[in-house]
Amino acid sequence: xxxxxxxxPDSLVSDDADLEREFEARxxxxxxxxxxxxxxxxxNRADAEEVAQDAFARAFGRFRQLREREAFRSWLTRMxxxxxxxxxxxxxxxxxxxxxxxxxxxxxxxxxxxxARERSAHVWMAIEKLPEKLRLVVVLSAIEGHDMREVATLxxxxxxxxxxxxxxxxxxxxxxxxxxxSDLPPR
Amino acid sequence: MACQRFAAAIRAHALGAPLAGExxxxxxxxxxxxxxxxxxxxxxxxxxEALTDVASATPSLHFESRVRAHVEVAAPRWALRRWLxxxxxxxxxxxxxxxxxxxxxxEPSAPREIAxxxxxxxxxxxxxxxxxxxxxxxxxxxxxxxxxxxxxxASESRAAAAPEVLVPERERAAVGxxxxxxxxxxxxxxxxxxxxxxxxxxxxTQALTIAPLRIDPVVISEIPGTAAILDK
Numbered sequence: 001x002x003x004x005x006x007x008x009p010d011s012l013v014s015d016d017a018d019l020e021r022e023f024e025a026r027x028x029x030x031x032x033x034x035x036x037x038x039x040x041x042x043x044n045r046a047d048a049e050e051v052a053q054d055a056f057a058r059a060f061g062r063f064r065q066l067r068e069r070e071a072f073r074s075w076l077t078r079m080x081x082x083x084x085x086x087x088x089x090x091x092x093x094x095x096x097x098x099x100x101x102x103x104x105x106x107x108x109x110x111x112x113x114x115x116a117r118e119r120s121a122h123v124w125m126a127i128e129k130l131p132e133k134l135r136l137v138v139v140l141s142a143i144e145g146h147d148m149r150e151v152a153t154l155x156x157x158x159x160x161x162x163x164x165x166x167x168x169x170x171x172x173x174x175x176x177x178x179x180x181x182s183d184l185p186p187r
Numbered sequence: 188m189a190c191q192r193f194a195a196a197i198r199a200h201a202l203g204a205p206l207a208g209e210x211x212x213x214x215x216x217x218x219x220x221x222x223x224x225x226x227x228x229x230x231x232x233x234x235x236e237a238l239t240d241v242a243s244a245t246p247s248l249h250f251e252s253r254v255r256a257h258v259e260v261a262a263p264r265w266a267l268r269r270w271l272x273x274x275x276x277x278x279x280x281x282x283x284x285x286x287x288x289x290x291x292x293x294e295p296s297a298p299r300e301i302a303x304x305x306x307x308x309x310x311x312x313x314x315x316x317x318x319x320x321x322x323x324x325x326x327x328x329x330x331x332x333x334x335x336x337x338x339x340x341a342s343e344s345r346a347a348a349a350p351e352v353l354v355p356e357r358e359r360a361a362v363g364x365x366x367x368x369x370x371x372x373x374x375x376x377x378x379x380x381x382x383x384x385x386x387x388x389x390x391x392t393q394a395l396t397i398a399p400l401r402i403d404p405v406v407i408s409e410i411p412g413t414a415a416i417l418d419k
Contacts, residue, residue, distance in 0.1 A: 027258070031251050040241040049250055053257040060258045116236065123237035142238035170202050174230045181229040 023063050026072045027056060033073060033143065034080045040139030041084035042091070043124060051087055055080040077154045081136055088128075119180060126176045134169035141166055189213055190220050201227030 034055050038048035059076055066075060127138055140151045141162075148166070152159040193210040197220050200206040206214065214220050354362045 023258075024255075027254060028251070031254055032246065035246040035250065036241055036244060039244045043240065043244075045244065045247065048244070049246055049253070052246070052250075053254050056254050057258050057260075119233050120237040120240060123234050127237075138238070139241060142241040144242040167199075167202055167204070170231060170234065171198070173234050174198070174202070174227055177230050177233065178226060181226055181233060 019063060022069065023060055026059075026069075026076075030073050030076050031056070034076055036143045037077060037080045037139060038084040038087075040142060041081070041088050047087065047091075048084070051084045052080060055083050058083075071156070074154045074156050077140070081139075085132065122180055123173070123177060126173050129176070130169055130172060134165055134172065137162055137165045138169045138173075190217060190223075193220060194223065197224050198227050200224065201231060 031052065034052035035048050038051035038055070039045065042048050042051065055076060058079055059072075066072065127135055130138065136155070137151060140146055140154060141148070146154075148159050148162050151166075152162045155162065190213075193213050196204075196206060196210040197214055200210075200214075201224055214224060
């Protein structure tokens with residue numbers, strides 16, 4: 001008992017140092033993932049970096065509570081996604097307030113789809129209208145190197161579920177964006 | 188009619204689903220369904236093109252170090268504890284030292300300059316009363332406690348038997364003389380007021396005499412011009 005009492009601060013301090021080292025390793029491993037997820041929602045580099053930073057700060061604060069350290073990436077994915085969505089919604093509300101009078105809803109006409117950039121903007125608008133669970137799958141699968149298995153691991157879902165969600169998402173997008181290509185010349 | 192039947196399967200095929208044999212045959216034979224399949228393929232290509240934006244997006248050069256700095260600023264309690272525990276331990280150790288050192292310090296030796304001498308302070312009895320009457324009566328509470336045995340009566344205490352007064356050694360002789368002078372009814376004011384330096388001792392009260400105050404005689408003279416006023 002006496003020995004334990006004498007040693008406990010040391011053990012706590014060394015535990016904390018180990019945790020910090022482990023978190024540092026996770027940060028190196030997952031910083032790009034957090035950024036890409038945030039970027040997939042916000043599509044603005046500075047905003048995405050800010051959200052990723054916040055996500056890591058939160059993750060660091062709760063890192064001790066994370067029992068399965070192997071699930072860190074999955075945990076970080078959900079956290080980043082949630083923060084990015086919150087930020088995106090706040091931005092949407094602010095933009096709606098600021099541009100209420102000036103903004104015109106984007107109408108699908110041939111003028112709007114003149115450039116690839118505009119097409120991309122329409123695609124993202126359609127992605128943003130997807131239900132959240134479909135949207136998350138679309139963004140995660142778009143991140144380089146993420147196959148179905150990786151996305152399933154990140155989301156903690158069966159691979160079949162991820163496949164099904166991605167299929168539904170793409171089908172919904174295709175239905176909503178078919179007008180976009182109807183006037184385009186065939187490749 | 189066949190086109191409508193296979194439309195869903197052909198769209199699913201554009202999304203990556205395998206096409207059943209009959210639908211595949213129809214797709215190769217039907218230009219309308221081929222056009223529909225082509226549109227679907229181009230839509231999906233557009234979607235994929237937009238999504239490559241996510242894949243190709245890269246954070247800025249020092250993103251990771253900024254994240255690290257941000258994380259350090261928002262360090263949680265458990266991370267702060269790494270520094271807090273040693274700091275708290277050091278503070279506690281200092282506190283303990285501060286509390287214990289005075290107790291461990293050696294008892295101050297008998298004061299070099301302070302000594303106790305028994306001094307008898309005579310009480311001046313009132314006219315017609317005895318010496319016993321002059322003893323301190325004590326409060327009612329003291330008397331009650333004395334009866335219960337909690338305290339000894341003041342008259343029985345050692346202090347009452349031989350009252351001690353702490354007197355600096357170099358003033359001891361003077362205080363002794365003061366006490367003696369009080370006892371004899373001739374208070375020596377000089378002994379009370381004197382302040383010796385450098386360990387000098389006074390053995391004779393004659394040494395404590397002070398020069399008498401010199402008072403110059405006052406000369407009263409008349410102010411010129413006031414005689415007439417005074418006469419009135």
